[in-house]
Amino acid sequence: MANIKSASKKTKAQAMGMHTEVLTGRTQQKFFNPDEAENFYYFGTHDVDFNKRTDLDVKDMTAAEANKEIDNLMGQGYGTIVIKNPQGKHSLGVGILNKLNLIFEGSLGYFGMGSCDGPIVRINGRVGWSCAENLMAGKVVIEKNAGSCFGAAIRGGDLICKGSVGARTGIDMKGGTIIIGGDAGAFTGFMMQRGRIIILGDVGINLGDSMYDGTIFVGGEIGSYGSDAVDAELTRSDQDWLKRKLKVAEIGENFDVSKMKKIVAGKKLWNYDNLEPTEKKGAI
Amino acid sequence: MCGIAGLIHRGKSSKVGHELQGMLQALKHRGEDSTGYALYGDTDGKNFIMRFKVGENVGEGSTSVAEDVSVYDERKKIVDSYLNEMGAKIIKDERILPYSLRYEIEYDKKDLLEFSQKIESIPGVEILSMGKSLEVIKDLGNAKMVCDRYNLDKLVGTHAIGHARMATESGVDIKSAHPFWGYPFSDVSVVHNGQLTNYWNNRRALENKGMRFMSECDSELIAVYLAEKMRDGASLEEGMKESLTGLDGVFTYFVATKDSLGMAKDTMAAKPLVLYESDDLVAMGSEEIAIRSILPQEIDTYDPFDGEVKVWQI
Numbered sequence: 001m002a003n004i005k006s007a008s009k010k011t012k013a014q015a016m017g018m019h020t021e022v023l024t025g026r027t028q029q030k031f032f033n034p035d036e037a038e039n040f041y042y043f044g045t046h047d048v049d050f051n052k053r054t055d056l057d058v059k060d061m062t063a064a065e066a067n068k069e070i071d072n073l074m075g076q077g078y079g080t081i082v083i084k085n086p087q088g089k090h091s092l093g094v095g096i097l098n099k100l101n102l103i104f105e106g107s108l109g110y111f112g113m114g115s116c117d118g119p120i121v122r123i124n125g126r127v128g129w130s131c132a133e134n135l136m137a138g139k140v141v142i143e144k145n146a147g148s149c150f151g152a153a154i155r156g157g158d159l160i161c162k163g164s165v166g167a168r169t170g171i172d173m174k175g176g177t178i179i180i181g182g183d184a185g186a187f188t189g190f191m192m193q194r195g196r197i198i199i200l201g202d203v204g205i206n207l208g209d210s211m212y213d214g215t216i217f218v219g220g221e222i223g224s225y226g227s228d229a230v231d232a233e234l235t236r237s238d239q240d241w242l243k244r245k246l247k248v249a250e251i252g253e254n255f256d257v258s259k260m261k262k263i264v265a266g267k268k269l270w271n272y273d274n275l276e277p278t279e280k281k282g283a284i
Numbered sequence: 285m286c287g288i289a290g291l292i293h294r295g296k297s298s299k300v301g302h303e304l305q306g307m308l309q310a311l312k313h314r315g316e317d318s319t320g321y322a323l324y325g326d327t328d329g330k331n332f333i334m335r336f337k338v339g340e341n342v343g344e345g346s347t348s349v350a351e352d353v354s355v356y357d358e359r360k361k362i363v364d365s366y367l368n369e370m371g372a373k374i375i376k377d378e379r380i381l382p383y384s385l386r387y388e389i390e391y392d393k394k395d396l397l398e399f400s401q402k403i404e405s406i407p408g409v410e411i412l413s414m415g416k417s418l419e420v421i422k423d424l425g426n427a428k429m430v431c432d433r434y435n436l437d438k439l440v441g442t443h444a445i446g447h448a449r450m451a452t453e454s455g456v457d458i459k460s461a462h463p464f465w466g467y468p469f470s471d472v473s474v475v476h477n478g479q480l481t482n483y484w485n486n487r488r489a490l491e492n493k494g495m496r497f498m499s500e501c502d503s504e505l506i507a508v509y510l511a512e513k514m515r516d517g518a519s520l521e522e523g524m525k526e527s528l529t530g531l532d533g534v535f536t537y538f539v540a541t542k543d544s545l546g547m548a549k550d551t552m553a554a555k556p557l558v559l560y561e562s563d564d565l566v567a568m569g570s571e572e573i574a575i576r577s578i579l580p581q582e583i584d585t586y587d588p589f590d591g592e593v594k595v596w597q598i
């Protein structure tokens with residue numbers, strides 16, 4: 001077996017035999033330039049005016065019809081849309097890749113606001129499972145409770161629930177911030193890879209189980225730690241960031257962040273490159 | 285996938301058949317191989333209501349083998365004669381469908397074990413429910429189809445649980461449909477969403493203790509498991525709490541008795557449940573749209589946490 005310990009980082013994959021061919025051609029990576037943000041649009045998105053406001057009653061619409069109508073209204077330049085009577089319907093507001101001020105007067109079912117990039121959303125009710133899954137950017141605020149898998153696999157943006165959330169909050173998240181005003185269920189931060197989760201209340205068992213990276217802050221009691229989730233020192237910088245974030249999130253502005261617990265990945269599960277096989281077993 | 289729903293009115297009665305039909309129909313996308321209702325109707329509490337089947341529905345995608353109606357007639361005759369032998373007096377008998385019957389029975393003994401064993405010793409006969417308030421109605425098709433077929437819309441009572449089934453681990457037939465009666469306890473019923481992974485181990489152990497299984501549906505284990513705990517003196521809530529460790533797998537289930545309704549969620553919270561609770565009504569279902577079918581106005585709902593057990597009284 002190749003000596004991966006002595007191999008340089010650049011050649012480690014080759015040393016392990018993962019690939020041997022010489023890669024050629026142009027890089028597929030694309031770098032985002034903030035200076036050009038104004039020129040960056042997805043295909044099919046719209047130029048909207050936040051001061052142009054309308055209501056949309058979705059009581060008798062299917063989710064697909066409602067989502068299409070939201071798109072139509074954005075096409076007409078409406079930048080603020082108020083959704084009436086969502087009544088727990090699934091998959092409302094999904095796939096919005098646009099700047100938009102979206103307000104739901106009621107509750108959403110499963111997969112609400114999934115795969116969005118950019119909208120500012122306020123939900124004056126509850127949301128079901130997998131709210132804002134794969135969120136890329138923007139802000140989603142839920143005034144009441146949320147179901148399980150809240151913010152699953154989000155890449156960016158702020159996802160805020162003022163009430164309590166179910167199990168597996170922030171599962172597989174790769175960026176962004178999730179803020180919970182109340183309690184959170186089991187397996188919060190399960191396999192999270194980046195980003196931050198803030199829970200002001202209690203959290204259930206197996207917190208941060210198998211997390212790769214990222215940070216979890218907890219204000220209340222912790223049911224139990226998951227595999228490889230460990231305590232870390234809460235720095236002054238962390239506290240300043242928490243205060244700012246909670247203020248912006250309109251939640252817990254007066255919360256005593258100095259007593260919060262900080263949980264990070266012990267990095268003994270995934271960082272196998274640095275471990276001998278016997279050590280891997282010990283880590284598991 | 286399967287969907288479950290339940291509701292309990294506290295301090296009043298309502299058209300629970302109609303309400304549960306709406307809730308289950310809203311969940312029909314989670315499965316419509318079969319739908320079942322456990323309805324707790326307003327009765328004078330004097331007589332037992334026995335819902336039983338003498339055959340299977342062989343239409344609508346059923347995996348059952350067709351039988352001649354004369355076979356059903358013969359089984360019904362034997363049931364009648366056995367009831368007579370045991371001193372159970374039939375007050376009212378209704379044959380809802382060729383294979384599905386409802387009897388009101390005057391029967392003094394409290395122990396239903398011997399009674400049930402005798403009736404179910406007839407091949408092809410299964411008691412779906414036995415109780416002074418409980419009526420289990422289950423058949424193939426979605427909630428509306430079953431409700432219309434059995435005329436459940438007008439049934440008035442205090443509470444109910446139901447199940448919309450997508451058959452995965454056993455056949456498309458009535459015997460595998462939920463709810464399951466908590467045999468041999470009067471007025472106990474169970475519905476379940478999930479998979480139990482220690483079904484056979486538990487089943488073998490329970491059968492060795494004299495408990496009865498009618499299907500190979502893993503969900504039936506919950507009813508039998510709780511019945512065995514209660515037989516040994518545990519309260520319903522105690523039995524439910526023990527089930528969190530005694531049952532392995534992923535599950536959310538509801539249990540109802542004559543005067544209560546309970547829910548339990550496994551320790552991984554892998555199966556969904558949304559709950560609405562007020563002073564006079566508790567409604568819950570696999571998805572919020574089930575609750576919205578009876579409460580369209582804006583309400584506060586929440587997901588119970590992992591390992592949570594709750595019981596409400598009427």
